[in-house]
Amino acid sequence: MSPAVVETKEIPDSVNHADKLEEEFQKAVQEAKDIPDSIDHMDKLTLYGLFKTATVGKCNIEDPGMLNITANAKYRAWKLFEGKTKDEAKAEYITKITQIREDL
Known part of the structure; x- marks a missing residue:
């Protein structure tokens, strides 16, 4: 009995890139x-919007209105990145974290 031949296939670069x-x-x-709460408010909102886009995708909630200031700011931050793919948002999130850490 001869040993079985196992054919190996290369994993496409796109899969390696995604991983x-x-x-x-x-x-x-x-x-x-680990980033202090004292970072710029706009940086916090940018990170929030990028994170939501990277993990959820397109904003899927209704506009909370102007009376709820915090919810409205988060909503607007998420909507700001509408049109970006999850991968684009992930890449921008990584870049933003790196930039913030360098500025600390």
């Missing part, structure tokens, strides 16, 4: 937890 991007994104999410 690497996801790994880097998860690392950036963890790093974000």
Whole structure:
């Protein structure tokens, strides 16, 4: 009996890229937890909008209205990145975290 021949296939670069991007994104999410609350308010909103776009996609909630200031700011931050893919948002999130950490 001869040993079975197993054909190996190369994993496409797009799969490797997606896995690497996801790994880097998860690392950036963890790093974000160590960033002080004292960072610029606009940076916080940018990170929020990018995170929601990267993890959920297109904004899927109704406009909370102007009376709820915090919810409205988060809604607007998420809507700001409408049109970006999840991967684009992940890449921008990673870049933003890196920039914020360098500025600390």
